[in-house]
Amino acid sequence: MKEVNQIISTGMSSFGMSGLVFHGPLLEAHPGFHLKSVVQRSKSDAKDYYPGIKVERSFDKLLSDEETELVIVNSPNATHFPYTKSALEAGKHVVVEKPFVNTVKEGKELIELAASRDLILSVFQNRRWDSDFLTVSKIIKAGFLGRIVEYVSNFDRYRNYIQENTWKEDTGPGSGLLYNLGPHLIDQVLMLFGNPEALFADIRKIRQGTMVDDYFDVSLYYPDLKARIHSSYLVREPDPRFIIHGTHGSFVKYGLDPQEAALKAGITPGTKGWGIEEESYSGWLNSDINQIHFKGKVTTETGNYLAFYDNIFEAIRNKRPLKVPAGESLLNIYIIEKAFESKMKGQFIPLEMDIL
Numbered sequence: 001m002k003e004v005n006q007i008i009s010t011g012m013s014s015f016g017m018s019g020l021v022f023h024g025p026l027l028e029a030h031p032g033f034h035l036k037s038v039v040q041r042s043k044s045d046a047k048d049y050y051p052g053i054k055v056e057r058s059f060d061k062l063l064s065d066e067e068t069e070l071v072i073v074n075s076p077n078a079t080h081f082p083y084t085k086s087a088l089e090a091g092k093h094v095v096v097e098k099p100f101v102n103t104v105k106e107g108k109e110l111i112e113l114a115a116s117r118d119l120i121l122s123v124f125q126n127r128r129w130d131s132d133f134l135t136v137s138k139i140i141k142a143g144f145l146g147r148i149v150e151y152v153s154n155f156d157r158y159r160n161y162i163q164e165n166t167w168k169e170d171t172g173p174g175s176g177l178l179y180n181l182g183p184h185l186i187d188q189v190l191m192l193f194g195n196p197e198a199l200f201a202d203i204r205k206i207r208q209g210t211m212v213d214d215y216f217d218v219s220l221y222y223p224d225l226k227a228r229i230h231s232s233y234l235v236r237e238p239d240p241r242f243i244i245h246g247t248h249g250s251f252v253k254y255g256l257d258p259q260e261a262a263l264k265a266g267i268t269p270g271t272k273g274w275g276i277e278e279e280s281y282s283g284w285l286n287s288d289i290n291q292i293h294f295k296g297k298v299t300t301e302t303g304n305y306l307a308f309y310d311n312i313f314e315a316i317r318n319k320r321p322l323k324v325p326a327g328e329s330l331l332n333i334y335i336i337e338k339a340f341e342s343k344m345k346g347q348f349i350p351l352e353m354d355i356l
Contacts, residue, residue, distance in 0.1 A: 006317055011037040011062045013083055014075040015046045018097050021263045022126065023072050024049060026306055029269040032313035033070070037062050059083055063090040070316065073097065074124075076167045077174030081106040084121070088113045093120035093316055098183040100329040102174040104337060104355060107330040111356070114326065120315050122322050123329035124308065127184040128191060130257035131277050131303035136242050138301060140192060144287050145246030151192070151227040152243040153185050155256075156235035162209050169212060176213035177231055178203055178339060183332045185229035189220055190331060193227060195353035196220035201339035206234055218339050221348075242283070249287025257303045275303035327356050 010027055012019050015038045027033045028050065037054040038046045039062050044055045056062045063071070063086060071087040073080055074097040081101045087094045088110065100123045101107040114121035127133060140148060162169055168180060189196070204215040214233040219226055230239075242253040258277050267274070282297040307323075314320035334355050342349045 010070040011068045012072040018074040121326040134301035146248030150245040154239045158236040186332045201342040203343040253283035255281030269306045
């Protein structure tokens with residue numbers, strides 16, 4: 001039973017993978033939210049998971065409910081801008097799935113609209129709370145590697161066929177792997193190192209018959225650091241998730257945060273062992289720390305996706321600052337736009353990160 005006063009009534013714009021695996025379970029597990037409604041055009045299987053939920057057949061109908069304070073826009077990427085705009089105009093706070101929007105112009109308009117209405121606008125950058133990323137952040141901030149000179153982040157998959165009946169495999173605004181996974185990897189780089197000065201991007205279509213990009217390798221350049229993010233649909237034997245080199249040593253980490261797999265298996269946050277990675281995936285640190293040489297495993301931090309919604313609750317009810325303000329995620333979209341420009345021109349692209 002949820003006992004927090006002033007529970008936030010929430011609606012979702014769809015019940016696909018992100019609603020079923022991420023937002024639904026996280027909202028249900030959090031005492032500050034009540035998942036009241038979801039849009040399903042023809043099906044009603046959301047009721048199989050949440051018997052008391054209200055299934056609406058249109059997004060406009062969901063918005064017409066005066067009790068709904070927060071709307072999760074987790075429908076296909078092409079809907080992010082129009083749905084978020086409609087929700088803000090209806091007076092709702094909004095959390096948008098990544099990517100925030102498909103163009104910088106769209107993002108600026110939404111940020112200005114939310115500010116003018118004094119509404120919360122955030123983006124679901126849940127991988128800031130990945131166990132492996134929390135570990136990397138801790139190691140870098142503690143200075144164990146000295147000055148970082150090279151950072152590599154790999155997030156690969158193996159799917160050597162074209163998946164049927166999914167908008168993610170169709171051409172259109174916001175389609176392709178860079179828009180799908182790029183926002184996570186770019187966001188993590190910006191959180192660690194701030195704004196880069198330039199980039200170079202290699203973006204490809206590598207599976208036979210694909211209509212969208214399914215490979216990217218983007219290098220972000222700082223005055224004394226190169227950060228490289230990479231993803232591909234044709235990696236059957238994964239590279240390390242993170243490779244980081246600095247003046248005092250190196251850190252290498254295999255494996256993925258366990259929270260997504262747990263959610264897919266129906267395990268909910270708060271279950272014993274939640275967010276704790278198997279010891280076999282512990283990262284390897286080789287470094288000189290305070291003139292003492294250390295070489296060995298580093299216990300992975302505990303992941304916590306629920307922390308995102310902790311902050312959303314505090315921002316709405318107690319006016320606390322957003323941990324993921326929309327302006328930060330707009331920088332991800334700017335970098336994606338510039339990455340495609342780099343691909344088209346075949347050259348380094350300077351970045352002007354002061355875009356708001």
